[in-house]
Amino acid sequence: MDWVPIVFVTFKFLVLAIGMFYAIKWHYDQGNKEPEKAKEMRAVIRAGGKVAAIFMVTLLGLGIATYALVNMLGMDMHY
CATH class of the missing domain: 1.20.1070 (Rhopdopsin 7-helix transmembrane proteins)
Structure with missing residues (x-):
């Protein structure tokens, strides 16, 4: 049972890191579009x-x- 928190915390960290990467990328790409x-x-x-x-x-x-x-x-x- 000691492996469950390690797996869940690692999974949570990976999901949040990937989400932050794509959020930053999306905002960066939006900034490069023509200004409104x-x-x-x-x-x-x-x-x-x-x-x-x-x-x-x-x-x-x-x-x-x-x-x-x-x-x-x-x-x-x-x-």
């Missing part, structure tokens, strides 16, 4: 900014709702 149009890049950045802003507003709303619920239930919020 600036218009498309601006649209992607703008969409990412909108998603980040929506996430932050949602997070703030969740924090406020949690605070209100804790106060309404009379829970102690001091450490």
Whole structure:
């Protein structure tokens, strides 16, 4: 039974190493392609900014709702 961890760890290492190799190769090959149009890049950045802003507003709303619920239930919020 002592050989099982050795075989599984070795197999896991090989699978992860091969996956990392192909991931790095794919990203390198993508970088060598013609650059995307600036218009498309601006649209992607703008969409990412909108998603980040929506996430932050949602997070703030969740924090406020949690605070209100804790106060309404009379829970102690001091450490």
